Amino acid sequence: MREMISELSAKLHSGEMSSVELTKEYIKAIEEANPRINAYVHTTFDYALEGAEIADKLLKQGNASALCGIPMALKDNICTDGLLTTCCSKILDGFKPYYDAAVWEKLKAQGAVLLGKANMDEFAMGSTSESSCYGAPLNPRNLDHVTGGSSGGSAAAVCANMAAYALGSDTGGSVRQPASFCGIVGLKPTYGAVSRYGLIAYGSSLDQIGPLTYSVKDAAVVFDAIKGVDRRDQTSKAFDYSSILKSLNQDIKGKRIGVAEEFFEGIDPDMKTQIYEGIKLFEKNGAEIVNIKLPALKLALPVYYIIACAEASSNLGRYDGIRYGYRTDSYDSIDDMIYKTRSKGFGDEVKRRIMLGTYVLSSGYYDAYYKKAIVIREEINREFNDIFEKCDVLIAPTAPNTAFSLNFKGASPVEMYLSDICTVPINIAGIPSISVPCGKDAKGLPIGMQIIGKKFDEATILNMAYFYEQNSEDKVGIYEGGVRI
């Protein structure tokens, strides 16, 4: 029921339905629900229908891939030639890249159909998507709650059946956390597994593009399509990946699952119970539970924010109105123009992070903050390496909480940062992780469970996730609206 891509693909390949027809269904669903849910910030319906026609031709030829003709969404920080890509920021108002991101090139070549660009926290900085200049997307499960962030729009679109799948980006949890808040699957690949060319950079050593889908199998299909080394991204790695989908299985016997108390500190007891139930399921079926310690985990948060903001402060220096985007229309000098453009164009959270990044790199503070963060990062990596000698995967919550309510006034910036504790260590270590729905809280809001693996071992975490999905009760279920085939 959840395997959207496989099901839809079967219909398209068999000729039961055309991609154009399917795309029209999605367009109708978006027109109906998006004004409320605000998952999409730029729709590309004409482009989608053109793509669908091309896909239909490919399908007729007979050797089309599983993704051919399937309508999907891209996060608004993934570049698309000739189509608006704004990172939900005023400073990129009107920006249309003249080049495609590597991931979009790959999907396009397979006949993917792009319905539009998905809502997000401005420049991917945030955990609720509320800092979007287009207003927050709403959690389809409960419209008074956030979708999570920063790939909130991607998660909402998939959850509400306004897209068969979506791509998001994950720097400190931005694919996994919204996936967990919306009760869907989100995968953050190993750093270097997917090309970052065309992904508008936030934290260069942390960013990775990953799929949001309803099922684990769908995540495998999409990952297979987007993974691979790219000469235009020297940080991408030539790892010998065979098809994850082809090798997808439920062999969990003898797999060693590491559980670290540090991940569960301070989370809601009800959440902890449900996740532990999930862990017990693995154990009952032959996996081995290993208790491990991750003492450096508590440092992961400040390390993450220091490194991510340092890199961001540098990456965002280029937004000055000279070559693209918004440019203020009244100024005394070019320098004045740059000050005004940036001050008006960036939102508050982006400014906070740029300032923090500037601070930790500035002379007098570099050693105490940035350099120290780099050293501790290596320490964290070493700890994970040691752990993966004893374990095949780790299981942890995806977030210490379920979806916040909108405009959660109590939260100061730092309080929001603290809620990233379960996801940021994974980005720091550059290892892969998948979030699968594993229950819901008293309010009915979804809970996510993270399965974390060692570098380039997406196969194992997907297998474990697949086993879990196929052998546990689907407490969250599929959203009732949108395209239901």
Add this chain to the structure above:
Amino acid sequence: MAESVIIERRLKMAVTKIEIEKLAKLARLRFSDEELEKFAGEFDEIIAFADTINQSVEGGTDEIRSVGSQLISFEELREDEVIPSLPNEKIVSNVEDKDGFFSVRRSKK
């Protein structure tokens, strides 16, 4: 030296407005007085959060210079082969250009 910087700051308990203005200049950001007031408070808290990096740090040496211990070999670097550039119209397609240059008026009212 790094430690004393942190201790000193903790004693002062504030990132001074002057420091914020210096940073804002580097980042080419301008804050109004009210914005600065609000921002200074938040920023203080954020720096205190960043300072938690100094909780007992086990191990670690000073040798690590750059991100990650990954290494790429000389052979893996890019070949020196020309790929034709994109046409000028595309390069300047996101601004109002003049004769193919990116153009900015030096002042505008």
Add this chain to the structure above:
Amino acid sequence: MRYEVVCGIETHIELATNTKIFCNCTTAFGGDPNTHCCPVCTGQPGSLPILNKKVVEYAVRAGLAVHCKINNISHMDRKNYVYPDLPKAYQISQYDEPICEHGYIDLDSGKRIGITRIHIEEDAGKLVHENGYTYVDYNRGGVPLIEIVSEPDISSPEEAKEYAEKLQLIMRYVGISDCKMQEGSMRCDVNVSLREAGTKEFGTRTETKNINSLNFIQKAMYAEIERQTDILEAGGTIVQETMRYDDVSDSVSPMREKENSDDYRYFPDPDIIRFEISQDKVEEIQGSLPELPFDKLERYITELQLPEGTAKQLFKYRRITEFFEEALAEGASIKNASNLITGTIYASMSTEEDKELFKVLISAKQFAALVKLLDEKKINVKMAQGTLQQMLESGKSAEEFIKAEDMEGISEADLTKLCEEAIAANPKAVEDVKAGKDKAINSMFGYIMKQTKGKADVKQAEAIIRELISKLS
């Protein structure tokens, strides 16, 4: 003079690679604005740098050529500052792990000028200010540069010029750049400070830019030394600032354009993985370097026994030395080959550029064949020069121009007879020679040359004439 000059030079050299440092756009000079560009070199959102292997190789060549230690592991850093010619608002450079360190250049005096480091970086675009607008062209943005920083070992304007001149020659030799100051492929910034003679502490230094030739390095330094001396002698203090040299007025003035008191917030660029160049590869590159110019000069003088003047004329142009050495390998004599090159061939080349590029229609082998005819005295010098001229113009070999009969030697007996005839026909000249007016001998050559159709060996004839004359008294 109360003051001692302390000077260090920072040299930026544009590398002659085909493509830019981080993208595959061409580095070719010129082109309409923004036509040698792509998302990477215009800093578009989502673009990433891809490091050019040849840039690293050329940097290593440069380092080895000035005796640097090569760091096998190196990385790139971001230097953050805001200026419209910098599309990413940071320049990718190297801060604390430069690829080459601790080298030197020796001056003629034997004094060693240390080279602190050589690092790789990217060039910025170009700004044009006109009609109340600023126009930006990123064609030059991303062109690869190396920055060579000398130790403050230079003590005079002459030394500064010599250092730069030698550096230029060495870098041209190893083929990494054409190092043309007027065209900007080599730029020197001169850091000067003064201190009281005999003291050890450094004075405040200034940096002087916009120096477009080797001569101007010397002149700019004189101007700046004078300016600083005047200030110090009046009891003032030197302000650390950037100066601009104006060659028209031969003066320096403070440069206010770029406010670079920025904190650059250097940090390792996360988009570029640390790279490693193995010691084997470094040695391979070392092995591929040509003989370095000053080693060659030394060898030409000591081993080949060339006169210093000739050696200096030859060694400056690497292609010419290759031509010369190949001719020697083919059996040409050192003396005749070198003289014909610095004589006839150089005469046919009007500019330095011509000699640098050395585009000749004949091969070293063809040249050697001609030289050997002269070596074997089958032709004389004048014939050799004339034939060489024709060869250079046509690209044809010597044998096309020299007929068999031209190569017949004049026997000594025949030559002696001609000399006797010449003496008999020029009694006044003979008297002059006997009286010590040596030049008078030339008038007798005319007769001999006419008779021998120019083939006679002048030196041989001269020897015979002198002997005959001495016998006459």
